[in-house]
Amino acid sequence: MADFCMPSLGADMESGTLVEWLVEPGTLIRNGDVIATVETQKGLFEIEAFEDGILGEPLVQEGEEVPVGTVLAVIDAGKGAEAQTTKPVAAQAEATEERPPSEVFQERILASPAARRRAVELGVDLNAILGTGPDNVIQINDVEQAAKQRGVTKDKDETSVQPSSVDADAGMRKAIAAAMSVSNREIPHYYLESDMDMTTPLEWLEAENARKSIRERILPAALLLKAVALALRDVPQLNGYWVNDQLQMQSGIHIGFALALRSGGLLTPALHDVDTKPLAELMQTVGDVIERARNGRLRGSEMTDATVTVTNLGDRGVKTVLGVIYPPQVALIGFGRIAERPVVDQGKVVVRRCLTATLAGDHRATDGHTGALFLDALNRHLQKPEAL
């Protein structure tokens, strides 16, 4: 038996509203399955189970706001095998045909959870779709494409509860204010900056992209994220948390990716295990996370487990970003705009495409020397783009 609780999606969260149960009581769920959506000051999030087992009756009803830690339901790990499965709530509301849920959730159809739900929402049969993700995993856009070809259109927000935008903006502002105030009060920041010549990596990337279809095109941001992840492997002291007056380095490199929302505000969803992802897969992950952030479909875990943050303000023409660390993390890497600049190379002035990278470090956890090693490693990885 395990309790499925209202999670804390950030140090500043005190309570959350259970918006929707996505799985019916009695369903066999697995560790990592999305089983409910929760609304906080920062928006709507998908909440995952951390146990295998049978989901019990809901102890908190849809629409109820409860404090962090409140038990939402009990997961019974005991009788997993003989469980009878029922279909998810979303399917009940929208599926156009009866379909045994075992077919959707237990056969080895490789599909992202978001794609599975979208398929249920749109009444699309996953068996009939060829996935375009890594290992042919069916992704949400594959489902939408299939639905479009079939001429099915349905408003995806029909059943979800959206907060009024004024409340959401005010709430998000408050959440950002709380986290950043703690940061500036408690973290003694040090800042380093380093100019990087992006000509070689960009030429490599442009040649790669010229061979790809437009859907597979990789943005420079993916190169930067991957290079950061590899440099963090070299200098792991910057990848972790400052807790109980000591540095706790983390083995997984989960990069919080600062994302401005078109409606205003900022989210920093985590990209998981960036150091292990090939560039093409990383680019797809970035796209997936951006789309879900904008549609209010991020996972709870994506809001809490970033080990470091990257902010890229290059699109807005900024040259240098001196960032504020997101506690309890100990570093933030900032990228400005890639622009042509005069560079002296072997006594001659040449025009190169350059970028200013910055590091904001927590001086309690590391010293400037460590930060300098990191920026140096970052540049080395960027200059070998074929190895990214």
Place this chain on the structure above:
Amino acid sequence: MTEQELQAIIFASLKKVAPESIPEDLDPDENFREELDIDSYTFLQMLVHIGEQTGVEVPEIDYGRVSTLSGMQGYLTARLSSPDSGKL
């Protein structure tokens, strides 16, 4: 494809990635990415959408030619009338 149909596709693609925008009100010679604060990811999604509707994939090397609405219209018209023009 008529000029109006092409314009409708461009406007629809812009609305798709920047729902709050009113393409009809934009200066066609203004850089709409700057005007509407469209980042590189969002711009790529717009080009993907245009590609699906017109069959024209804008290569990165031509991004400078499609940063205004009039530039986009002219570029796509040229590519559609002569499929090889504008390619690498």
